[in-house]
Amino acid sequence: xxxxxxxxxxxxxxxxxxxxxxxxxxxxxxxxxxxxxxxxxxxxxxxxxxxxxxxxxxxxxxxxxxxxxxxxxxxxxxxxxxxxxxxxxxxxxxxxxxxxxxxxxxxxxxxxxxxxxxxxxxxxxxxxxxxxxxxxxxxxxxxxxxxxxxxxxxxxxxxxxxxxxxxxxxxxxxxxxxxxxxxxxxxxxxxxxxxxxxxxxxxxxxxxxxxxxxxxxxxxxxxxxxxxxxxxxxxxxxxxxxxxxxxxxxxxxxxxxxxxxxxxxxxxxxxxxxxxxxxxxxxxxxxxxxxxxxxxxxxxxxxxxxxxxxxxxxxxxxxxxxxxxxxxxxxxxxxxxxxxxxxxxxxxxxxxxxxxxxxxxxxxxxxxxxxxxxxxxxxxxxxxxxxxxxxxxxxxxxxxxxxxxxxxxxxxxxxxxxxxxxxxxxxxxxxxxxxxxxxxxxxxxxxxxxxxxxxxxxxxxxxxxxxxxxxxxxxxxxxxxxxxxxxxxxxxxxxxxxxxxxxxxxxxxxxxxxxxxxxxxxxxxxxxxxxxxxxxxxxxxxxxxxxxxxxxxxxx
Amino acid sequence: xxxxxxxxxxxxxxxxxxxxxxxxxxxxxxxxxxxxxxxxxxxxxxxxxxxxxxxxxxxxxxxxxxxxxxxxxxxxxxxxxxxxxxxxxxxxxxxxxxxxxxxxxxxxxxxxxxxxxxxxxxxxxxxxxxxxxxxxxxxxxxxxxxxxxxxxxxxxxxxxxxxxxxxxxxxxxxxxx
Numbered sequence: 001x002x003x004x005x006x007x008x009x010x011x012x013x014x015x016x017x018x019x020x021x022x023x024x025x026x027x028x029x030x031x032x033x034x035x036x037x038x039x040x041x042x043x044x045x046x047x048x049x050x051x052x053x054x055x056x057x058x059x060x061x062x063x064x065x066x067x068x069x070x071x072x073x074x075x076x077x078x079x080x081x082x083x084x085x086x087x088x089x090x091x092x093x094x095x096x097x098x099x100x101x102x103x104x105x106x107x108x109x110x111x112x113x114x115x116x117x118x119x120x121x122x123x124x125x126x127x128x129x130x131x132x133x134x135x136x137x138x139x140x141x142x143x144x145x146x147x148x149x150x151x152x153x154x155x156x157x158x159x160x161x162x163x164x165x166x167x168x169x170x171x172x173x174x175x176x177x178x179x180x181x182x183x184x185x186x187x188x189x190x191x192x193x194x195x196x197x198x199x200x201x202x203x204x205x206x207x208x209x210x211x212x213x214x215x216x217x218x219x220x221x222x223x224x225x226x227x228x229x230x231x232x233x234x235x236x237x238x239x240x241x242x243x244x245x246x247x248x249x250x251x252x253x254x255x256x257x258x259x260x261x262x263x264x265x266x267x268x269x270x271x272x273x274x275x276x277x278x279x280x281x282x283x284x285x286x287x288x289x290x291x292x293x294x295x296x297x298x299x300x301x302x303x304x305x306x307x308x309x310x311x312x313x314x315x316x317x318x319x320x321x322x323x324x325x326x327x328x329x330x331x332x333x334x335x336x337x338x339x340x341x342x343x344x345x346x347x348x349x350x351x352x353x354x355x356x357x358x359x360x361x362x363x364x365x366x367x368x369x370x371x372x373x374x375x376x377x378x379x380x381x382x383x384x385x386x387x388x389x390x391x392x393x394x395x396x397x398x399x400x401x402x403x404x405x406x407x408x409x410x411x412x413x414x415x416x417x418x419x420x421x422x423x424x425x426x427x428x429x430x431x432x433x434x435x436x437x438x439x440x441x442x443x444x445x446x447x448x449x450x451x452x453x454x455x456x457x458x459x460x461x462x463x464x465x466x467x468x469x470x471x472x473x474x475x476x477x478x479x480x481x482x483x484x485x486x487x488x489x490x491x492x493x494x495x496x497x498x499x500x501x502x503x504x505x506x507x508x509x510x511x512x513x514x515x516x517x518x519x520x521x522x523x524x525x526x527x528x529x530x531x532x533x534x535x536x537x538x539x540x541x542x543x544x545x546x547x548x549x550x551x552x553x554x555x556x
Numbered sequence: 557x558x559x560x561x562x563x564x565x566x567x568x569x570x571x572x573x574x575x576x577x578x579x580x581x582x583x584x585x586x587x588x589x590x591x592x593x594x595x596x597x598x599x600x601x602x603x604x605x606x607x608x609x610x611x612x613x614x615x616x617x618x619x620x621x622x623x624x625x626x627x628x629x630x631x632x633x634x635x636x637x638x639x640x641x642x643x644x645x646x647x648x649x650x651x652x653x654x655x656x657x658x659x660x661x662x663x664x665x666x667x668x669x670x671x672x673x674x675x676x677x678x679x680x681x682x683x684x685x686x687x688x689x690x691x692x693x694x695x696x697x698x699x700x701x702x703x704x705x706x707x708x709x710x711x712x713x714x715x716x717x718x719x720x721x722x723x724x725x726x727x728x729x730x731x732x733x
Contacts, residue, residue, distance in 0.1 A: 052712065052715070053715075059706070225723070225727040344730050344733065345733050346731065349723075349727075383720075388705050389702065393615075393671070393674050397614065398617075398717075402718055
């Protein structure tokens, strides 16, 4: 006989993957509770992408003192600004520690929609170049799945979220279900043609594949090119939980969404070896209560899900929870100027750039490192920002500000990080957050392989620009980015083929506790160099369908 | 703002001519606006008038763009105490240089003299930048000019002049200039 539970399924987190779990589980007939640690979001009230700078107290420069006092870590995210700062957590309420000489940025978003409101929206499929990589290189553990296992779920996710992109026929960056691509500007088209002439199919430049609509899609309007997507989108033109998956889940009548619900731990029945529910602290009243459910999906973000497992002291017989933290290394690249096209300009703010898929270690072996990196970037003409410190006053200065600068183009690398069990988050022995929940101590650093990748980015980016005829080419002089800083943290409860060396099986299911699934970035066995959210979403949808089958068969 | 200083400011910035184009409700709104703006937090009345006039000379239209209240807000709530002190300590140079040049305070001297004073300061900052790079940004006049330019470029009037507002609602990657 089945116990009576509050819900069929409990989903922890309402962001990128929590929204997908909510949609799939409710559409498959489950009464589903979604727990969100932060506040509710109302697009009409909270999305501020059209609020002009002159309506902001600091006109876009941000509240420097408030950020220094409360968001000194979150403020380092590329999409943190005076408008969007409310979509990141308060660092004082949500502390964590690192060794003093090894900073790690843990960017966190606690509100309905999580980081899906502030994400970069770049979506790229993985291929077997990625899924076979650990096996080939004898690094970490082998992925328990291959491209064929996830390809139909990429289709499933892409059809719903809407991805604009250009099919290129590359085996290592498979094409998807694309809406019409966004347009390249004149210089990007020129560079694409010159690269094709110079590198053939080895180094391809394509328009970014982005979860912004270029045509009406499932009731959502196409992008109107205002630019700052990370401040929200009143026309719902990019994919987020708030814009798409949560409304779909709501439409089933089986969704219960509970904001201000901070999950402390899973509740365990040792006799049945099942999780029976989750313990929640009300973020406002700080009182706690338990919700019961037949299955639990952890979608709280990679490190938060690991933290919940560690605080539960469950699902960790492998001792791999919290280990193998990965991110993508950045800040290698180059920029250069292009002469000509002075009679041409860009109109509108395209929320997307160009993409150069990985070209290292695809065919030929690179002598200095394994794996590789991709470039993102774009071309444009400088505007008033370039004149902020220009000499002159009066009418001449004003004329200078209204002039467009020369065309320039930049490439920025996103490099793969290898899994290492020493890159690890553990429960802090004493430090708790404002809700009394033990927080994390995070130790994470780049290895020689990532640093070699970072060095090569600047060399290769300069080569690309040179092949396209750029002038004044400047390779990046920046050192490697801070781990975590790309906000692609993942790997902290990895999938694998063996319960002794991994936390999850090939269905994102806990080896130890069969009714617990972890489908956010924690599940990743390697990091690839592609932006990872699409893979998280596909894994989530796949795991939901598996879980419901298992539930119906009485196996959970 | 004091009435005397308002008149000085209007004379100094040719604002009186602009008043001719306003109707009664605009004038009332302007009066309320001036009154509201009178509550400066970091800039004393005289300093505020100097900033207003200097900003208008640096970028004609700065007054309409709300540059002075923005600078006051930045000084009060954004800059460090050191930065604020550096700015406020430097600002009286406007009067000192105007007196040396024309025998009267900055607000009282002719437009050409005001421009000459500001041009000399700008040239000095440019030379400093050539010698010391971004360290020149610490100069009080570099702060004043940066804030003026930034505030104008992020104002409605500025963004309209720069073609950044209203938003076009479309993308064209290769449009004619």
